[in-house]
Amino acid sequence: MTKNYRYDFCANRRVNIFRALTHRNYRLHFTGQAISLMGTWMQRIAVSWLVYRLTESALVLGVISFVSLIPSLVLSPFIGSFVDKHQKYRIVLLTQIGLMLQAGALATMVFLGYYNVWWIGALSLVQGVINTFDVTARQSLMVELVDNKADLPNAIALNSSAFNAARMLGPALGGILLSTYGEAVCFGINFISFFAVIGSLLLMQLKPQRAIARKESTWQGLKEGFSYLRHSPHLSSLIMLLTASSLLVIPYTTLLPVIAREMFNGDATTFSWFESAAGLGAMVGAIYMAKTRMGTNLRFRVMKASGLLAAGILALSFASWLPLALLSTLLAAMGMMVQNSSINTYIQTHAMPAYRARAISYYIMAFQGIFPLGSLLVGAMASAWGIHYTLLLQGVAGALVAVGFMAYIWQHINRKYVPAQRGNK
Incomplete structure (x- = not known):
């Protein structure tokens, strides 16, 4: 495997941005997921197109x-x-x-x-329920796939x-397959893609991890997690x-x-250009996160990524030139990616092992569960006040979120510093 390095002047040494792939179990996971995710995105656009073709209703699509x-929000x-x-x-x-299945x-x-x-709605609900189990368990499993825990941030990125x-x-x-062969082919390819991820799971050689035995009920476990x-x-x-952010900004x-x-x-x-700009920005953010080192x-x-997300949306609200709007979308997507990935990494590396899955479940609820509520709210705002004012309000909300978090960090720094100063007296 060809190694790709970046020279880190602060640490005075080279950093392999693909270092997590040196771990066999994680390499299997990454390969299987990469193939399966292609099928997942094909199914997503095919479902959207099929529903709109059947109903011609944006409301039903939503x-x-x-x-x-x-x-994700409820469960x-x-x-x-x-x-x-x-x-x-x-x-x-x-x-x-x-x-x-x-x-x-x-x-x-x-x-x-x-x-x-x-039927499509019922199967979408089934998929949502299974996905909530899958994402929580898969994120919690990540720490077991990487032998060197210093590589965990890189694995998440x-x-x-x-x-x-x-x-x-x-x-x-x-889109090409959909227009040429129809929705069934996209669904069929997604079905086949799961053989890759299931095969990769079966090939893993994980050390047996004994589940933590607890006598309390699920409700008691929920209260303990909270x-x-x-x-x-x-x-x-x-x-x-x-x-x-998921309620007011990310939507x-x-x-x-x-x-x-x-x-x-x-x-x-034109819409595809905006989607591509968002995807490119998220990819840049992911590569940036891949360079993250333990510590x-x-x-x-x-805090900085939240500010970039807010700045990108504010710039987008004032943009009247298409290239500037695309650049603003790219920057906002980059900020969103770095913000969410950093939060995910922090939780996985700082939560106690006995509570890690529950902490991650709240992360999933805050991101995937709140997002659809935010989408409904933002859609109503855009219908009532127009797209320009809605984006402006979202940008302002994002800035307030970033400033509020900055105030929290500053307060924490002062709390740590003042007692130490008093102790020296």
């Missing part, structure tokens, strides 16, 4: 998207408690099999012509890189930041079609 994401904390009490590897294996059911229904929007690469390539390839976060202000402050991505059409009188091609102050990075 409802289907909402149904597929809302389990994540309970699932985190469940995952903490069971073997993560087995859960991930079972959820991947479940997602493969869901894709197979979609492909079969569409191929046979026996489908309607209700490379996962994000794979996701965003699939986000750029999957819809492009899926209590742990309440007494861990650094973790809870990051989750609160992500919650506010700007749902407005990209409106921006392309209303602000620049564009068409589907990096991730909370400072979250």
Whole structure:
């Protein structure tokens, strides 16, 4: 494997930005996920196109998207408690099999012509429930796939890189297949892609991890997880930041079609440019995160990335020149990527092992669960006040979130410094 290095002047040594791939189990995971994610993005655009073709209703399209994401909000904390009490590897294996069967059911229904929007909605809900188990368990399993824990931030960043690469390539390839062969082929390819990730899981050689035995109920486990976060202000402050961002700031991505059409009188091609700019920005952010070394102050990075996200949206709200709007979208996506990935990395590296899955479940709830609510809110704002004012308000909200988090960090620094100063007296 060819090694790619960056020279780190601060540490005075070279850093391999693909170092997590030197771990066999993680390399298998990364390869399987990269292939499966391509199929996942193909299925996403095929479902959207199929629903819109059947109903010609943007509202129904939004409802289907909402149904597929809302389990993250409702179930994540309970699932985190469940995952903490069971073997993560087995859960991930079972959820991947479940997602493969869901894709197979979609492909079969569409191929046979026996489908309607209700069946698609039901299968989207099933996918959302399975995904909530899968993401929580897979994120918690990450620490077991990397032998050297110093490479964990790099592993998380490379996962994000794979996701965003699939986000750029999957819809492009899926669009060609969709227009040429129809939705059933996209669903079928997604079904086949799961063989890669399931095969990679079966080839792993993990050290047996005994699940932590607990006698308390899932509800008691949920309360303990909440209590742990309440007494861990650094973790809870990051989750609160992500919650506010997911509700008020990050849903700007749902407005990209409106921006392309209303602000620049564009068409589907113009919209694709905005999607590509967002994907490229996220990819740049993921590569930047891949250079992260253990010991990096991730909370400072979250603060700066939140500011970049807000600045990008504010610039987009005032942009009247298309290239400037695309650049603003790129910067906002980069800030969003670095913010979310830094929060994820901080939680995985700082949460106690016994509570890691529950802490991650709150992260998933704050990101994936709140996002659909934010999308509905932002869509209503855009309908009532117009796209320009909505983006402006989102940018201002993002700036307030960044400033609030900066104030929290500054307060914490002062709390640490003042007692030490008094002690010296």
